[in-house]
Amino acid sequence: MTERLKLAFVVQRYGLEIAGGAEYHCRLIAELLSAHAEVEVFTTCALDYVEWKNHYPEGETVQNGVRVRRFPVARQRDVLRFAALSETIQTAGHSGQDEEAWMDAQGPYSPALQDHVLKAAREGLHDALIFFSYRYWTTCRTLKPSRTPSIMAPTAEDDGLYRLGLFRPLFEAATQFAFNSVEERHMLETSLGRALPGEVVGVGSALPSTVDGAAFRKRHGIAGPFLLYVGRIDLNKGCPDLFDHFLRYRKETGSDLALVLIGRAVLEVPSDASIKSLGFLEEGEKWDALAASMALAIPSRLESLSMVTLEAFYAERPVVANAHCAVLRGQCRRSGGGLYYSDHDEFREILSVLEGDATLRARMGRAGHAYFDKHYAWPVILEKYLRLIDAARQVKAA
Amino acid sequence: MSIEIDSKDVDVRKIMSEIRERIAEKKRGLYTDEEIREIAERKLEAVLESRQFNPDFLKDFKTKSEVWNYTFQPDTIYRTSRGGMGGFLATIRGLLKPIQKLFWNPTPMIAALSRQSDLNQYTVQMLHNLTLELTRMNLEVQELRARLQQTDASLEELRKRERALEALAVLKDEPKP
Numbered sequence: 001m002t003e004r005l006k007l008a009f010v011v012q013r014y015g016l017e018i019a020g021g022a023e024y025h026c027r028l029i030a031e032l033l034s035a036h037a038e039v040e041v042f043t044t045c046a047l048d049y050v051e052w053k054n055h056y057p058e059g060e061t062v063q064n065g066v067r068v069r070r071f072p073v074a075r076q077r078d079v080l081r082f083a084a085l086s087e088t089i090q091t092a093g094h095s096g097q098d099e100e101a102w103m104d105a106q107g108p109y110s111p112a113l114q115d116h117v118l119k120a121a122r123e124g125l126h127d128a129l130i131f132f133s134y135r136y137w138t139t140c141r142t143l144k145p146s147r148t149p150s151i152m153a154p155t156a157e158d159d160g161l162y163r164l165g166l167f168r169p170l171f172e173a174a175t176q177f178a179f180n181s182v183e184e185r186h187m188l189e190t191s192l193g194r195a196l197p198g199e200v201v202g203v204g205s206a207l208p209s210t211v212d213g214a215a216f217r218k219r220h221g222i223a224g225p226f227l228l229y230v231g232r233i234d235l236n237k238g239c240p241d242l243f244d245h246f247l248r249y250r251k252e253t254g255s256d257l258a259l260v261l262i263g264r265a266v267l268e269v270p271s272d273a274s275i276k277s278l279g280f281l282e283e284g285e286k287w288d289a290l291a292a293s294m295a296l297a298i299p300s301r302l303e304s305l306s307m308v309t310l311e312a313f314y315a316e317r318p319v320v321a322n323a324h325c326a327v328l329r330g331q332c333r334r335s336g337g338g339l340y341y342s343d344h345d346e347f348r349e350i351l352s353v354l355e356g357d358a359t360l361r362a363r364m365g366r367a368g369h370a371y372f373d374k375h376y377a378w379p380v381i382l383e384k385y386l387r388l389i390d391a392a393r394q395v396k397a398a
Numbered sequence: 399m400s401i402e403i404d405s406k407d408v409d410v411r412k413i414m415s416e417i418r419e420r421i422a423e424k425k426r427g428l429y430t431d432e433e434i435r436e437i438a439e440r441k442l443e444a445v446l447e448s449r450q451f452n453p454d455f456l457k458d459f460k461t462k463s464e465v466w467n468y469t470f471q472p473d474t475i476y477r478t479s480r481g482g483m484g485g486f487l488a489t490i491r492g493l494l495k496p497i498q499k500l501f502w503n504p505t506p507m508i509a510a511l512s513r514q515s516d517l518n519q520y521t522v523q524m525l526h527n528l529t530l531e532l533t534r535m536n537l538e539v540q541e542l543r544a545r546l547q548q549t550d551a552s553l554e555e556l557r558k559r560e561r562a563l564e565a566l567a568v569l570k571d572e573p574k575p
Contacts, residue, residue: 336408
């Protein structure tokens, strides 16, 4: 009988309450691999991602079959200092010391976690260490060359941070990379001037057993067709532009289309009868909403993968994405499941075309679903991760 | 970076290029009948709005000059509005002027406020003229657009006639059996 693989994940936060981003991505992969390997997660006690306040108790716990070991954050993030240092590192003349200071301010600062991961890597206790998100202290200060094979899921966005000299040794240290998209890989390889070992993996999704669009409409009193947005309602996600484009679209075309928002609002939603903000909803509700919607809008400029885009593909709903995000543009082109706008004219025409052509919507929906099945179904993701682990072990063995 | 296209059923690039072509066509003025009607209505509204602009704008401003504008003379800051008592107060202020000048020099402030007073007048004048000019140009654009449409229609008519005449000419030249 072959021995079970022993894997450890390193991530800045981990918990069932975290429903998006790299942390959720990490949890899905950890749970996926836990059926095939002995998996543990090294993380901090933080839940809040602004100041990294300790929330979870320190120590070990088991969540969905995964052993989670949490270490305290020794110093909360000083938001003002972090903002000032973020400005500094964007200037041309900044020093290496500025970058180091920025990383320490970035956090989550947890020397106990650092000691534990470095010791585990040194002693070769695992078949592979899998690090999520290159930009956080937890990865930057713990991913070092060691006898243990390492895999990094960079989850890099096109914000230029990856160009900092601080991260060069980090990218050197990783044995293999699990990229989220072709565009992410290209962006990092161009910046580093060399090919990086690994493959484009991404992540699957917790798929629903049943969906009921009609029930969603009934529950929320929505009768007509609607464009759906899922995620934090935030400036950084491009929501103000979406509101503006959408309201202008209705005014210019006389369309009855509504905009339904699902997610926590951190900015004011325009008080217009055509925009309905439902707040944070359960996972099942999201799938019902997708089934009931005409299309999904993704107005964000910075996305490393956009899991909700993939979920819309699975739900056979076309995506209307921001063309300024190379990852979203690429996903739309490759899949055939989405269109992308770079200004209001394109937004208006895309919505007009989709609203007026149910056949095209259905064709795009089918194309998106086929793309999801081919690249993001769980067996495909599992196979890719097992291949990456194997490749990382072979590199170390050589 | 090579992008492998998975979808055989939907060519997103083609759809996007068609969408851009539609936008470009609209910008060139190739509208549908319905859109032309809609735009014509909107333009009319815009013109009506600009016509609501008060041509006596400047006159009104001038008649209520004291509300928005001020005349500023070197002795303005020493004046008072308190009638007979005011005259006395102004005299006292005049006498104290040399002492007050020991504390601060009002001359630069007086000069600046005088210049500001002139600038206010020029700004009002310019704003008035610009609004008038904009209104005039708006009407002119409307007029030109209508004439362009008429010219296009005439041109199309001429082309049809030309094609019909060419067809007749060919028939005439053909050898009779």
